[in-house]
Amino acid sequence: MKRLFLVLCVITAPAFAVQPDEILDNPVLEDRARDISAGLRCLVCRNESIDDSNAELARDLRLLVRERLVVGDTNEEVVDFVVDRYGEYVLLKPRTGGSNLLLWMAGPIMLGAGLLMAGIYLRGRAQTPERAVARLSEAEERRLREILDD
Amino acid sequence: MITELGHFALILAFLVACAQAVIPLIGAHKRWPGWMAFAEPAATIQFLLTAASFAALTWAFVTSDFSLRLVTLNSHTDKPMLYKITGVWGNHEGSMLLWVLIVTLFGGAVAWFGANLPPSLKARVLSVQAMIGAAFFAFILLTSNPFLRMGTPPFNGQDLNPLLQDPGLAFHPPFLYLGYVGLSMTFSFAVAALIEGRVDAAWGRWVRPYTLAAWIFLTIGIGLGSWWAYYELGWGGFWFWDPVENASFMPWLIAAALLHSAIVVEKRESLKSWTILLAIIAFGFSMIGAFITRSGVLTSVHAFATDPERGVFLLGITAAFMMGALTLFAARANVMQARGVFSMVSRESVLVLNNILLAVACFVVFIGTMWPLIAEMAFDRKLSVGAPFFNAAFTPFMVALGLVLPVGAMLAWKRATVGRIVRQLIPAFALAVAIGALAWAMQSGRSALGPMGLFLGAWLVAGSAVDIWARTGRGTGRLARLTRLPRADWGKAVAHGGLGVTMAGVAAMMAWEAEDIRVLQVGQDFEIAGYGLRLDEVHQEQGPNYVATKATFTLSQNGREIAEMQPEKRVYPVAQMPTTEAALDNAFLRDIYVVIGDPQEGGGWAVRSYYKPLANWIWGGSILMALGGFLSLSDRRYRVAAGARKLPQGVPAE
Numbered sequence: 001m002k003r004l005f006l007v008l009c010v011i012t013a014p015a016f017a018v019q020p021d022e023i024l025d026n027p028v029l030e031d032r033a034r035d036i037s038a039g040l041r042c043l044v045c046r047n048e049s050i051d052d053s054n055a056e057l058a059r060d061l062r063l064l065v066r067e068r069l070v071v072g073d074t075n076e077e078v079v080d081f082v083v084d085r086y087g088e089y090v091l092l093k094p095r096t097g098g099s100n101l102l103l104w105m106a107g108p109i110m111l112g113a114g115l116l117m118a119g120i121y122l123r124g125r126a127q128t129p130e131r132a133v134a135r136l137s138e139a140e141e142r143r144l145r146e147i148l149d150d
Numbered sequence: 151m152i153t154e155l156g157h158f159a160l161i162l163a164f165l166v167a168c169a170q171a172v173i174p175l176i177g178a179h180k181r182w183p184g185w186m187a188f189a190e191p192a193a194t195i196q197f198l199l200t201a202a203s204f205a206a207l208t209w210a211f212v213t214s215d216f217s218l219r220l221v222t223l224n225s226h227t228d229k230p231m232l233y234k235i236t237g238v239w240g241n242h243e244g245s246m247l248l249w250v251l252i253v254t255l256f257g258g259a260v261a262w263f264g265a266n267l268p269p270s271l272k273a274r275v276l277s278v279q280a281m282i283g284a285a286f287f288a289f290i291l292l293t294s295n296p297f298l299r300m301g302t303p304p305f306n307g308q309d310l311n312p313l314l315q316d317p318g319l320a321f322h323p324p325f326l327y328l329g330y331v332g333l334s335m336t337f338s339f340a341v342a343a344l345i346e347g348r349v350d351a352a353w354g355r356w357v358r359p360y361t362l363a364a365w366i367f368l369t370i371g372i373g374l375g376s377w378w379a380y381y382e383l384g385w386g387g388f389w390f391w392d393p394v395e396n397a398s399f400m401p402w403l404i405a406a407a408l409l410h411s412a413i414v415v416e417k418r419e420s421l422k423s424w425t426i427l428l429a430i431i432a433f434g435f436s437m438i439g440a441f442i443t444r445s446g447v448l449t450s451v452h453a454f455a456t457d458p459e460r461g462v463f464l465l466g467i468t469a470a471f472m473m474g475a476l477t478l479f480a481a482r483a484n485v486m487q488a489r490g491v492f493s494m495v496s497r498e499s500v501l502v503l504n505n506i507l508l509a510v511a512c513f514v515v516f517i518g519t520m521w522p523l524i525a526e527m528a529f530d531r532k533l534s535v536g537a538p539f540f541n542a543a544f545t546p547f548m549v550a551l552g553l554v555l556p557v558g559a560m561l562a563w564k565r566a567t568v569g570r571i572v573r574q575l576i577p578a579f580a581l582a583v584a585i586g587a588l589a590w591a592m593q594s595g596r597s598a599l600g601p602m603g604l605f606l607g608a609w610l611v612a613g614s615a616v617d618i619w620a621r622t623g624r625g626t627g628r629l630a631r632l633t634r635l636p637r638a639d640w641g642k643a644v645a646h647g648g649l650g651v652t653m654a655g656v657a658a659m660m661a662w663e664a665e666d667i668r669v670l671q672v673g674q675d676f677e678i679a680g681y682g683l684r685l686d687e688v689h690q691e692q693g694p695n696y697v698a699t700k701a702t703f704t705l706s707q708n709g710r711e712i713a714e715m716q717p718e719k720r721v722y723p724v725a726q727m728p729t730t731e732a733a734l735d736n737a738f739l740r741d742i743y744v745v746i747g748d749p750q751e752g753g754g755w756a757v758r759s760y761y762k763p764l765a766n767w768i769w770g771g772s773i774l775m776a777l778g779g780f781l782s783l784s785d786r787r788y789r790v791a792a793g794a795r796k797l798p799q800g801v802p803a804e
Contacts (some may be wrong), residue, residue, distance in 0.1 A: 017385065018667055019756060020667050020668050020669045020750070021669075023667060031194075033642070037537075038537075038538070039538050041534045041536060046392075047393070047534070047536065048306075049536065049537070052385060072526070086790070088532070088533045089533055089534055091534060091647050092534055092536025092537060093522070093536065093538035093539050093542070094534070094535055094539060098529070098531075099525060099528070099531065100533070103517060103518070103525075103535070103539075104543065106513065106517045107510060107511075107513065107514040107544075107547070110510045110513050110514075111506065111510045114506040114510055115506060118503070118506055121502070122494055122499050122502065123494070124490055125490070125491060126491070126492065126493045
């Protein structure tokens with residue numbers, strides 16, 4: 001398996017992703033193509049977008065994205081087209097629907113919980129002074145009495 | 151022969167670690183001085199044995215002893231000496247040996263420099279550290295032994311991955327391991343304190359140097375790794391949110407949080423239980439990092455030696471240490487009652503906020519990294535979580551952190567008044583807004599990311615300057631006093647300023663980078679972001695263990711030639727892998743980055759070039775952060791015996 005990855009990705013890895021001959025003449029479309037491909041995963045690579053990868057498959061996908069754009073698809077339509085074929089595994093930015101809501105909300109929820117707990121703790125800290133300072137433990141009271149009695 | 155001695159030394163070290171894990175612990179419990187004192191020589195011996203073992207493996211690599219399986223798989227006689235040596239840790243087995251060497255080094259450091267620790271605490275710390283060591287010795291000996299021989303040694307080796315034959319990459323693992331393993335020391339201190347039943351200001355002071363050291367090394371290691379990715383991978387990316395990168399970033403975030411909460415323990419005797427918990431979790435993240443890198447559960451560009459058996463073993467070690475420590479934590483919650491009292495507006499509160507932001511940011515990275523696994527197991531969805539998610543979900547926390555930091559850093563302990571600090575900070579804020587607005591005006595209709603980053607950077611740097619200036623008090627002679635401030639104050643200002651520099655660099659690079667891809671004939675030129683680039687010639691060159699296609703470009707600005715750039719494309723015949731060596735022209739405000747690609751059918755060469763604004767600031771900021779850490783580490787109060795006089799001798803409150 002590892003060999004396979006090496007063959008597919010690393011062999012050509014550091015050379016080139018987007019080749020000069022892929023680039024569209026229309027700079028607006030090309031910019032959109034780059035945007036879209038930065039968010040699509042190269043399926044045979046380890047965690048690389050098709051924009052960064054030089055695997056053959058990534059090149060095919062890049063060409064596909066450009067083809068769809070030239071035909072006149074919107075960005076969403078292109079992404080949907082690719083997802084229909086390869087599944088949501090290709091999306092580097094997971095969609096927010098369904099169980100993924102948990103992923104997207106995890107940060108804000110934890111932040112809220114953290115702030116709440118910290119607020120309670122800090123209130124406690126701010127209100128303890130008198131009690132903490134005023135009262136001595138029984139042993140301390142005894143020891144104090146001993147000292148005073150001496 | 152030397153190999154067998156190394157192997158034997160490793161087994162002996164394991165046995166010493168086992169003894170050191172048990173004897174001092176019993177000694178500390180029963181108050182037997184002799185048994186407690188066993189820990190110190192044992193820690194030293196354990197270190198020396200492991201060092202000997204590591205030296206033996208290094209020797210095998212240096213002499214290209216291909217009867218060793220590991221050397222055959224990862225070395226070659228043609229390889230330059232530097233990479234023969236760094237090849238020792240450029241593989242799973244060798245890197246684990248380096249890891250455990252550092253575990254014993256930190257244990258040794260406590261034995262050698264911990265003269266001011268109470269004997270029972272010291273014995274317990276060393277004992278816990280030895281437990282960690284023993285677990286890793288067992289892991290190496292049972293699943294990843296570097297000293298295995300080959301039946302029939304080949305004539306030559308299979309070479310180290312050419313991508314790893316680079317100084318930036320060769321030296322970043324040792325730093326990262328110093329960081330990861332440094333967190334094992336804070337873990338040992340936390341567990342020892344829990345066993346001891348005592349967490350006080352002195353404890354806060356004892357663990358802080360180790361936390362600081364771990365954080366500094368992680369900073370350097372991550373910085374080096376990202377710098378390597380930037381110039382070596384050929385498209386100038388510096389951070390990919392890859393699982394393995396995240397594995398190093400999570401301990402860094404938690405270590406940063408721990409660093410700050412340990413200050414509260416040290417100065418104010420509050421946040422004790424939280425700090426202990428962080429110390430435990432920080433090491434947990436280090437272990438999870440080791441697990442992610444070596445088990446192959448998450449696919450990553452860096453994963454090496456993916457092997458389920460090793461993964462299970464590492465997961466077992468992680469689970470055992472975490473569950474043990476957390477159980478102890480739950481049982482001893484009562485000893486960690488806070489003493490200090492403070493109001494809502496105080497340094498303490500802001501440090502709590504710092505901890506929340508860092509911890510939640512770390513949690514976001516964690517859940518993003520693990521989500522593909524969770525989604526597949528729990529929801530049967532096969533999906534990816536990549537850079538776009540992290541950029542969106544993680545960045546807000548760093549922005550919030552940057553906004554609050556300059557104000558928080560100047561608040562007084564216990565009870566603070568915001569008004570005076572805000573007045574002092576107005577010039578810094580105005581400067582930052584001006585810089586942000588200028589950036590906003592100069593760019594036309596692009597995202598707010600760049601100006602926001604520059605604003606935050608300027609706000610942090612100027613805020614740190616105001617902070618250090620405010621420390622000099624009032625009246626005349628402030629400049630003279632500036633030089634006499636404690637190094638910790640300087641460390642704080644430099645590290646916070648460094649964070650700002652890095653933030654500005656990251657934002658500028660992401661917002662204003664320009665890219666150009668084209669076919670270029672020899673003699674042709676083109677323009678990128680106002681700079682001219684001309685391809686002068688291309689030729690073949692023979693390197694020590696590779697063949698290179700080397701191009702020469704001339705970089706010019708306004709018709710004036712400013713630099714010659716020579717990107718290369720190398721092919722390593724033994725490993726059958728090509729690499730690119732990008733050519734960079736560094737300047738204070740920008741990098742120009744050129745890569746030469748393949749020859750084209752119709753003649754000419756594919757050429758990829760970038761304009762990278764403020765690129766060096768990312769690593770410059772990292773260096774500043776590390777420097778700030780070193781300054782703080784060298785502060786006088788860690789060199790004088792911390793709490794030596796204050797503590798009654800060895801009477802733990804049990």
